[in-house]
């Protein structure tokens with residue numbers, strides 16, 4: 001992984017809502033990580049752990065409270081609204097949303113939904129060029145040109161998510177944040193949409209941040225996985241490492257909550273409970289520390305040695 005090119009480098013990112021007020025929420029509490037060019041980084045964690053806030057902060061739908069987000073030599077956290085640099089970044093980084101029903105304007109024709117970014121960024125020479133680009137995008141996501149003049153309600157959930165994907169692709173982005181892109185879809189459709197995202201990534205060399213609370217699909221699509229808990233990253237490693245050799249107790253507890261297909265095994269399994277509050281009452285300062293090549297764990301200085309030993313033991317030949 002170390003020879004990979006970094007696309008985005010996030011350092012000490014903090015996002016506090018309503019700071020200083022009674023309803024203050026510290027949604028992101030000082031997270032640092034890199035996103036490599038061309039990878040899919042899965043971001044998992046329970047509802048409320050701060051995944052959506054992270055995604056939205058990275059593409060500046062929110063102004064971060066503090067910290068830096070380096071992208072192509074620029075600190076995205078410092079870009080000014082309406083500036084040329086912001087407009088140019090907005091084109092490079094796109095978002096696909098969870099709910100294909102809510103994210104498409106029902107009064108707009110599919111071609112106008114898809115072409116929104118083309119219009120904003122003046123990417124079409126004329127109407128014919130715009131129509132041609134829309135037709136190509138429809139084909140890219142497995143729909144056809146005749147769908148262009150229809151309205152969102154005429155489509156199924158899976159097809160609507162394809163329209164949302166086409167809209168994101170319209171501006172030829174480099175980086176896509178997919179925020180629970182399949183959780184609102186029928187299970188039978190989920191794999192199709194994930195496969196489509198993978199195919200598009202292969203064809204276009206895109207980088208994905210794939211947000212999900214459900215670990216099973218994330219494992220399938222992700223190269224690496226970051227586990228989020230209470231606004232912090234508690235573990236970050238390759239998808240295989242996170243699944244087969246999790247180190248942090250919270251990751252273990254998340255994995256223990258995934259049902260396994262074998263009912264007898266499922267009955268015998270002990271769910272692992274983990275409470276960040278209890279774990280942090282010791283007042284120790286913790287950081288995301290690399291305890292094995294490419295494997296990071298949120299740990300205090302005096303916990304690192306034990307994690308290193310555990311990681312090494314995991315890799316001893318049986």
Ligand SMILES: Nc1ncnc2c1ncn2[C@@H]1O[C@H](COP(=O)(O)OP(=O)(O)OP(=O)(O)O)[C@@H](O)[C@H]1O
Pocket residue numbers: 017018025026027045046047048049050051052053054213
């Ligand atoms: N705009 C906002 N104003 C105030 N608090 C917010 C805002 N957005 C999110 N929060 C709070 O920040 C915390 C993190 O929320 P966030 O939506 O990022 O979590 P999540 O992991 O994406 O959860 P979910 O899977 O439910 O979307 C929650 O406590 C949430 O209530």
